[in-house]
Amino acid sequence: MQTQLLFLCCCIGLSFVFVEGAQVIANDELSILLSMKASLIDPQNVLKDWKMPSNLAENRLLHCNWTGVWCNSRGFVEKLDLSNMNLSGSVSDSIQSLHSLSSLNICCNGFASSLPKSLSNLTTLKSIDVSQNDFIGSFPTGLGKASGLTSVNASSNNFSGFLPEDLGNATSLEILDFRGSFFEGSVPSSFKNLQKLKFLGLSGNNLTGKIPPELGQLSSLETIIIGYNEFEGEIPAEFGNLTNLQYLDLAVGSLGGQIPHSLGRLKQLTTVYLYKNNFTGKIPPEIGNITSLEFLDLSDNQISGEIPMELAELKNLQLLNLMCNQLTGFIPDKLGELTKLEVLELWKNSFTGSLPRNLGQNSPLQWFDVSSNSLSGEIPPGLCDSGNLTKLILFNNSFSGTLPMNLSTCKSLVRVRLQNNFISGTIPVGFGILPRLQRLELADNNLTGQIPEDISLSTSLSFIDVSGNRLESSLPSTILSIPNLQTFIASHNNFQGKIPNQFQDYPSLSVLDLSSNRLSGEIPESIASCERLVTLNLRNNQLTGEIPKAIAKMPTLAILDLSNNSLAGKIPGNFGTSPALEMLNMSFNKLEGPVPSNGILMTINPNELIGNVGLCGGVLPPCPQKYTIKPGHPRKLHINHVIIGFVVGTLVILFLGIAIFTGKLLYKRWYLYNSFFDDLFKRATKNGLGD
Numbered sequence: 001m002q003t004q005l006l007f008l009c010c011c012i013g014l015s016f017v018f019v020e021g022a023q024v025i026a027n028d029e030l031s032i033l034l035s036m037k038a039s040l041i042d043p044q045n046v047l048k049d050w051k052m053p054s055n056l057a058e059n060r061l062l063h064c065n066w067t068g069v070w071c072n073s074r075g076f077v078e079k080l081d082l083s084n085m086n087l088s089g090s091v092s093d094s095i096q097s098l099h100s101l102s103s104l105n106i107c108c109n110g111f112a113s114s115l116p117k118s119l120s121n122l123t124t125l126k127s128i129d130v131s132q133n134d135f136i137g138s139f140p141t142g143l144g145k146a147s148g149l150t151s152v153n154a155s156s157n158n159f160s161g162f163l164p165e166d167l168g169n170a171t172s173l174e175i176l177d178f179r180g181s182f183f184e185g186s187v188p189s190s191f192k193n194l195q196k197l198k199f200l201g202l203s204g205n206n207l208t209g210k211i212p213p214e215l216g217q218l219s220s221l222e223t224i225i226i227g228y229n230e231f232e233g234e235i236p237a238e239f240g241n242l243t244n245l246q247y248l249d250l251a252v253g254s255l256g257g258q259i260p261h262s263l264g265r266l267k268q269l270t271t272v273y274l275y276k277n278n279f280t281g282k283i284p285p286e287i288g289n290i291t292s293l294e295f296l297d298l299s300d301n302q303i304s305g306e307i308p309m310e311l312a313e314l315k316n317l318q319l320l321n322l323m324c325n326q327l328t329g330f331i332p333d334k335l336g337e338l339t340k341l342e343v344l345e346l347w348k349n350s351f352t353g354s355l356p357r358n359l360g361q362n363s364p365l366q367w368f369d370v371s372s373n374s375l376s377g378e379i380p381p382g383l384c385d386s387g388n389l390t391k392l393i394l395f396n397n398s399f400s401g402t403l404p405m406n407l408s409t410c411k412s413l414v415r416v417r418l419q420n421n422f423i424s425g426t427i428p429v430g431f432g433i434l435p436r437l438q439r440l441e442l443a444d445n446n447l448t449g450q451i452p453e454d455i456s457l458s459t460s461l462s463f464i465d466v467s468g469n470r471l472e473s474s475l476p477s478t479i480l481s482i483p484n485l486q487t488f489i490a491s492h493n494n495f496q497g498k499i500p501n502q503f504q505d506y507p508s509l510s511v512l513d514l515s516s517n518r519l520s521g522e523i524p525e526s527i528a529s530c531e532r533l534v535t536l537n538l539r540n541n542q543l544t545g546e547i548p549k550a551i552a553k554m555p556t557l558a559i560l561d562l563s564n565n566s567l568a569g570k571i572p573g574n575f576g577t578s579p580a581l582e583m584l585n586m587s588f589n590k591l592e593g594p595v596p597s598n599g600i601l602m603t604i605n606p607n608e609l610i611g612n613v614g615l616c617g618g619v620l621p622p623c624p625q626k627y628t629i630k631p632g633h634p635r636k637l638h639i640n641h642v643i644i645g646f647v648v649g650t651l652v653i654l655f656l657g658i659a660i661f662t663g664k665l666l667y668k669r670w671y672l673y674n675s676f677f678d679d680l681f682k683r684a685t686k687n688g689l690g691d
């Protein structure tokens with residue numbers, strides 16, 4: 001029992017002595033941390049447990065338990081994780097004395113200072129993350145001496161100056177993330193030594209010069225993201241040596257020349273983003289060898305030639321974006337056999353021929369846009385076979401044939417934009433009950449028949465344009481009461497009947513264009529309930545009746561064209577005072593009476609009023625006398641009428657009186673005159689002239 005106790009004491013004593021040895025330095029580290037804390041701003045007091053203990057002797061390794069601090073088995077700080085703590089202020093120079101620090105993470109705070117140069121003395125660092133702050137100034141050089149450094153994340157900051165060249169000596173580096181600062185200059189060629197580098201992120205800086213061909217020697221690279229810079233020149237052919245590369249993103253820059261054929265050797269590539277550069281030449285057919293490829297975006301360049309047949313070999317392709325280039329020729333039929341294709345965007349090129357017949361039948365096609373090409377033939381029938389199609393955009397081509405019936409049962413559709421083609425036949429029933437459809441653009445085609453009644457049932461449509469077709473019959477009476485409808489354009493058709501007069505309670509309609517049809521009847525007064533209407537175009541119809549006064553009170557109406565109809569009556573007196581009206585055309589109607597001389601009507605071009613025989617005054621030639629009264633309040637006008645009536649009546653009576661009087665006088669004179677001649681004649685004959 002006694003020996004056991006003695007042994008225990010011995011052990012405690014020994015271990016105390018052992019710990020005491022290291023403690024001298026460890027206690028130093030406690031003060032180092034406290035001095036670091038002194039230069040930090042910690043608004044949420046996250047580091048409240050970072051404080052000098054009351055009894056240091058009893059709390060020798062206390063700091064190892066502080067928030068964000070980890071010590072190694074020997075009691076030295078090896079890891080600091082102060083990420084996401086809303087810290088600012090500055091990182092103290094004293095950090096360089098944490099001689100065992102291997103991991104420093106201060107990401108996602110609010111530091112807006114510069115990083116201390118003394119960081120370079122932390123040669124034990126394996127990982128440093130200062131990302132998502134506002135750090136300014138240059139990134140400290142010297143970390144190249146940290147031979148164990150594997151990860152540097154400095155992304156999303158305000159660093160400037162050159163990239164630290166000496167990092168090329170940190171040959172253990174696997175991750176180098178300098179994205180999203182203001183680094184300038186070129187990529188140091190010393191980076192070619194980073195044979196273990198897997199991730200190189202330099203995008204979103206102000207880097208210039210050529211991409212060093214030496215980067216092609218980084219055989220471990222899996223990810224290169226270096227777009228959104230000002231690099232020039234070509235993609236080094238040496239990139240074809242990066243056999244482990246999975247992700248290549250050079251999007252948005254000033255790169256040019258041809259896309260190297262050697263990229264076809266990269267059998268691990270899943271993603272190639274080269275959009276928004278100045279690449280020219282053809283798409284290398286070797287790209288078709290990259291069977292792992294899932295995302296290929298070469299859009300917004302000056303690439304010419306045809307789509308190589310070989311691209312159809314990319315069995316894993318989900319996205320193919322080639323829009324805004326100078327591509328020509330046919331779209332390979334076999335693209336329709338790709339089973340994973342979701343996005344196919346080929347707009348703004350010069351493609352000809354017809355679309356692959358089986359497009360959409362084998363893959364979950366979602367976005368399909370081939371607008372602004374010279375494509376022809378029919379719309380493939382199976383585009384929505386998978387039920388995933390949301391965007392169908394075919395405008396500005398020469399497509400013909402009819403709309404596939406099953407398009408109008410494609411529940412996923414959000415946008416259908418088919419304007420400016422030669423599509424014929426009728427609009428299929430069903431678009432109105434597609435739950436997500438927002439845009440239906442069928443303008444400038446060869447469509448016939450009527451607008452299906454079901455369109456009125458839609459709760460999602462906000463934009464409908466069916467103008468420039470040969471549609472006829474009357475418009476569905478409730479079509480303007482679609483709850484989200486903002487634009488309805490049906491001009492240049494053969495629509496007849498009346499203007500629909502039912503609107504929603506809080507109409508969102510802002511553009512209504514029914515011009516150049518054969519609509520008749522009156523303009524419904526209820527149209528004035530469309531409080532957000534900006535444009536109302538009813539020109540070139542057969543509308544009759546008077547212009548509803550309420551139109552003048554519409555708060556946002558800026559453009560009103562009622563020309564070329566048979567509208568009668570007067571221009572409502574309040575028109576000039578309409579709050580937003582900028583353009584008004586009422587020419588070629590049957591309007592009459594004086595043009596009110598207020599607001600827009602005082603400055604209106606007379607051409608917008610001509611062709612109304614009965615209109616006068618204001619900017620038009622003055623009215624005949626009887627109209628020259630100032631337009632005013634209706635009541636006053638009425639009184640004026642009475643006065644005028646009275647005056648005119650009196651004048652008429654007076655005139656008649658005078659007429660009768662002068663008539664009598666004249667008659668008398670004539671009688672006298674005649675009798676004078678009579679007398680004269682008689683006298684002459686009497687004097688021997690006639691006998």
Ligand SMILES: *[C@@H]1O[C@H](CO)[C@@H](O)[C@H](O)[C@H]1NC(C)=O
Binds near residue numbers: 061062065
């Ligand atoms: C470390 O902190 C925890 C609670 O935060 C506490 O339970 C534990 O006793 C502390 N350990 C030391 C050695 O101070």
Ligand SMILES: *[C@@H]1O[C@H](CO)[C@@H](O)[C@H](O)[C@H]1NC(C)=O
Binds near residue numbers: 043044086
């Ligand atoms: C950080 O502080 C700001 C105000 O300084 C505050 O608005 C924000 O919510 C804080 N963030 C977190 C994660 O607490």
Ligand SMILES: *[C@@H]1O[C@H](CO)[C@@H](O)[C@H](O)[C@H]1NC(C)=O
Binds near residue numbers: 134136
């Ligand atoms: C960092 O850059 C952003 C964007 O230019 C700027 O808004 C911000 O003020 C800058 N912060 C500092 C600390 O310079």
Ligand SMILES: *[C@@H]1O[C@H](CO)[C@@H](O)[C@H](O)[C@H]1NC(C)=O
Binds near residue numbers: 118
């Ligand atoms: C690194 O540490 C050495 C020795 O303590 C010191 O002389 C030097 O100034 C430090 N370097 C920086 C950049 O602070």
Ligand SMILES: *[C@@H]1O[C@H](CO)[C@@H](O)[C@H](O)[C@H]1NC(C)=O
Binds near residue numbers: 108132153154175201
């Ligand atoms: C660097 O940090 C940011 C967030 O701070 C993160 O989004 C990014 O993935 C990190 N980079 C790497 C290569 O892990």
Ligand SMILES: *[C@@H]1O[C@H](CO)[C@@H](O)[C@H](O)[C@H]1NC(C)=O
Binds near residue numbers: 165168
């Ligand atoms: C890399 O290390 C070598 C040898 O230690 C040294 O000569 C060279 O200057 C270092 N390179 C940089 C860019 O610091």
Ligand SMILES: *[C@@H]1O[C@H](CO)[C@@H](O)[C@H](O)[C@H]1NC(C)=O
Binds near residue numbers: 182205206
């Ligand atoms: C850096 O690039 C940004 C945009 O990426 C630009 O606004 C800024 O002017 C550039 N700065 C320099 C110094 O080139």
Ligand SMILES: *[C@@H]1O[C@H](CO)[C@@H](O)[C@H](O)[C@H]1NC(C)=O
Binds near residue numbers: 216237239262
């Ligand atoms: C790298 O690629 C270039 C050009 O594609 C080639 O000439 C060179 O032999 C390759 N180097 C290695 C080490 O594979």
Ligand SMILES: *[C@@H]1O[C@H](CO)[C@@H](O)[C@H](O)[C@H]1NC(C)=O
Binds near residue numbers: 232254256278
């Ligand atoms: C890229 O091409 C466009 C159009 O040809 C040209 O205006 C621009 O200057 C080019 N940019 C570079 C960096 O070559």
Ligand SMILES: *[C@@H]1O[C@H](CO)[C@@H](O)[C@H](O)[C@H]1NC(C)=O
Binds near residue numbers: 264289
């Ligand atoms: C790569 O593609 C080219 C042209 O498409 C072809 O001639 C060549 O055989 C392919 N190479 C491999 C290894 O598949």
Ligand SMILES: *[C@@H]1O[C@H](CO)[C@@H](O)[C@H](O)[C@H]1NC(C)=O
Binds near residue numbers: 342364386387388
């Ligand atoms: C396609 O639609 C089906 C059925 O709505 C859905 O289960 C599937 O996840 C969608 N596929 C894609 C790639 O969105």
Ligand SMILES: *[C@@H]1O[C@H](CO)[C@@H](O)[C@H](O)[C@H]1NC(C)=O
Binds near residue numbers: 422424446
């Ligand atoms: C429109 O369709 C009619 C037959 O319905 C046809 O005669 C005419 O050529 C078509 N017009 C165009 C431009 O395709």
